[in-house]
Amino acid sequence: LQVVHHNQQVTTTLGTVGILGGTGAQGRGLAFRLAKAGYDVILGSRDQERARQAAEGLGDRVTGSTLRGAVEGAAIVIVAVPWDAHAQTLTDLREELEGRIVVDCVNPLAFIDRAPVALKVDEGSACQQAAVLLPGSRVVGAFHHVAAPLLLDESVTELNTDVMVVGDDVPACEEVVQMIDSIPGLRGVRCGTLADAGQVEALTVNLIRINRRLKVHAGIRITGL
Amino acid sequence: LQVVHHNQQVTTTLGTVGILGGTGAQGRGLAFRLAKAGYDVILGSRDQERARQAAEGLGDRVTGSTLRGAVEGAAIVIVAVPWDAHAQTLTDLREELEGRIVVDCVNPLAFIDRAPVALKVDEGSACQQAAVLLPGSRVVGAFHHVAAPLLLDESVTELNTDVMVVGDDVPACEEVVQMIDSIPGLRGVRCGTLADAGQVEALTVNLIRINRRLKVHAGIRITGL
Numbered sequence: 008l009q010v011v012h013h014n015q016q017v018t019t020t021l022g023t024v025g026i027l028g029g030t031g032a033q034g035r036g037l038a039f040r041l042a043k044a045g046y047d048v049i050l051g052s053r054d055q056e057r058a059r060q061a062a063e064g065l066g067d068r069v070t071g072s073t074l075r076g077a078v079e080g081a082a083i084v085i086v087a088v089p090w091d092a093h094a095q096t097l098t099d100l101r102e103e104l105e106g107r108i109v110v111d112c113v114n115p116l117a118f119i120d121r122a123p124v125a126l127k128v129d130e131g132s133a134c135q136q137a138a139v140l141l142p143g144s145r146v147v148g149a150f151h152h153v154a155a156p157l158l159l160d161e162s163v164t165e166l167n168t169d170v171m172v173v174g175d176d177v178p179a180c181e182e183v184v185q186m187i188d189s190i191p192g193l194r195g196v197r198c199g200t201l202a203d204a205g206q207v208e209a210l211t212v213n214l215i216r217i218n219r220r221l222k223v224h225a226g227i228r229i230t231g232l
Numbered sequence: 233l234q235v236v237h238h239n240q241q242v243t244t245t246l247g248t249v250g251i252l253g254g255t256g257a258q259g260r261g262l263a264f265r266l267a268k269a270g271y272d273v274i275l276g277s278r279d280q281e282r283a284r285q286a287a288e289g290l291g292d293r294v295t296g297s298t299l300r301g302a303v304e305g306a307a308i309v310i311v312a313v314p315w316d317a318h319a320q321t322l323t324d325l326r327e328e329l330e331g332r333i334v335v336d337c338v339n340p341l342a343f344i345d346r347a348p349v350a351l352k353v354d355e356g357s358a359c360q361q362a363a364v365l366l367p368g369s370r371v372v373g374a375f376h377h378v379a380a381p382l383l384l385d386e387s388v389t390e391l392n393t394d395v396m397v398v399g400d401d402v403p404a405c406e407e408v409v410q411m412i413d414s415i416p417g418l419r420g421v422r423c424g425t426l427a428d429a430g431q432v433e434a435l436t437v438n439l440i441r442i443n444r445r446l447k448v449h450a451g452i453r454i455t456g457l
Contacts (some may be wrong), residue, residue: 125431148306154456160247167455169439196444198438205349206434213396213423214454223456229442230392230451231379 020068021045021189025081027074027096028052028088030061033112034104036158037085037150040166042068044189051077052226076105083186085110088136090126093133097140106142108179111204112150114211123216125209134173134204145179147172148204149187149195151211154224166192168226173197196229245293246270246414250306252299252321253277253313255286258337261383262310262375265391267293269414303328307350308334308411310375311362315351318358322365330368333404336429337375339436348441350434359398359429370404372397373429374412374420376436379449390416393451396453398422421454 014205024041026034029050038048052058057206058071080085084107088096093113097104113128113133129193130136134148149172157163170187172195174180184195198207210227217225249266251259254275263273267290276299277283277422283296291390296363303309303325303341309332313321316336322329338358340351355361374397397420399405402437409420442450 115331125429157456173438196442199441204433204435207438209343209431210435212428213398216424216428217421217454217457221457225457226455228453228455230453231382231437231448232442232446232450 019045020047021186022083023047023049023081024186025049025051025084027040027077027084027100028047028092029071029077030054030057031087031089032155032159033150034085034087034151035065035110036063036155037087038062039065040158040190041050042066042069044185045057046189048134049077049080051075054151074100075103078107081107083108083110083182085112087112088132090115090135091115094136094140096138101141101143104141107144109137109141109144109146110150110184110215111137111146111148114208114228116212123212125212127137127175128205131202132208135199138175138201141223145176145178146201147174147176147214148201148207149173149183149185151208152214152227153193154226157224157226164191166190166226167228168192169194169196169229171196171198171207171227173201173207175200196232241430244270244336244384245272246310247308248306250274250276250309251318251410252302252309252311252325254296254302254451255279255282256314257327257384258379259310259312260286260290261378261380262312262337263287263294264290265383265415266411267419269416271414273301273412276300283376288389300328303332306332308333308335310337311440312337313420314338314446315340319361323357323392323452326366326368328368329363329397332369333407334366334369335375336362336373339376341437348437350437353430355413356427357430357431357433362424362440363400370398370399370401371426372401372408373426373432374398374406374408375401376433377439377452378418379443379451382451383447389416391415391451392453393417394405394419394421394454396421396423396452398424398426400425400431416428421457423454
């Protein structure tokens with residue numbers, strides 16, 4: 008792939024990524040970073056007008072569309088909807104998502120008395136639920152621990168965290184690792200199958216605990232690699 | 233506390249730590265590092281003679297004893313038994329462990345077709361099981377991700393990993409953090425309550441996945457602190 012720079016603008020594309028739940032902070036943050044890295048990004052929302060507004064300020068490569076619109080043009084689709092909307096959103100888009108790489112970054116969490124709590128998921132994890140609901144898709148878990156405020160902070164030029172990548176489809180995982188590695192400061196690390204996703208998702212609770220206690224945006228690095 | 237050095241020997245002690253399951257690689261590895269840091273360590277085993285043998289080569293500060301012997305002299309007791317022996321060992325020592333800080337580092341894992349699998353625990357986690365079985369003890373979870381081969385490798389002078397510490401008793405957690413921080417290269421990071429322990433324990437599966445794939449001893453650092 009040849010990337011040509013004109014006036015600091017990347018004019019070719021690394022590909023198109025759709026983001027379901029693209030109006031949330033996580034979705035917008037990932038869009039911003041992926042666009043900077045050279046991807047075209049379509050934010051998908053049930054409300055297309057909100058998606059268009061959410062795309063503003065994230066650069067020329069980021070556009071807003073419907074949920075279906077975000078899937079149709081994209082080879083890789085990131086699921087960044089709230090946990091409450093996870094099952095329904097995927098069920099509604101089952102056919103459209105067929106054959107695509109679906110990157111699930113949803114954390115099944117609730118806040119009880121203001122404390123973060125990892126929720127039990129019948130299928131074992133959000134990722135496994137996605138795999139059950141999308142038998143024709145290539146489900147990969149990633150981006151669970153990346154702090155949205157850092158993603159959206161333009162002054163943070165280099166993120167400082169690894170991204171744990173889980174999935175049963177190794178080539179799909181490798182494509183996602185490549186996408187992650189295109190973002191400065193991120194490094195994708197494959198660390199298991201979909202059956203190993205639950206603890207990766209739930210660990211977000213522990214990071215929130217650290218964030219609140221120390222007023223930081225904690226991330227994770229794997230050492231010894 | 234005044235630490236006096238004579239001929240490179242630390243002659244005062246930072247305290248005495250007991251290790252249940254002290255003949256295993258994790259127990260011996262922690263003993264080696266804690267003794268180097270200035271703690272007296274008692275390895276406890278059902279077989280006292282095996283405990284004495286396990287203590288050999290770990291330095292003058294490490295001795296072997298029975299399980300009861302490892303508890304009685306220690307303010308802090310590390311539980312490093314195999315998961316299969318977790319409930320019974322703690323049940324048998326309930327009275328002796330009363331009032332003490334019990335550091336649970338047990339990972340409820342199994343290997344199915346040679347693949348590591350996180351086991352479901354009725355109480356939610358090994359740490360929570362410990363808290364149920366030891367209502368009079370101060371249970372803290374820690375050391376889940378520290379690779380035993382690195383702990384035991386004398387050529388590794390500086391370990392390179394954080395230790396996630398969970399617990400409901402904050403002063404007990406802080407004492408454990410202090411103990412962790414005494415070991416070069418380790419840093420204790422409080423990251424939640426006992427209810428948040430399950431995913432910390434289960435994450436060991438993901439690290440084993442990385443270790444096998446890349447032939448490394450992976451650890452974890454928390455970034456952004």
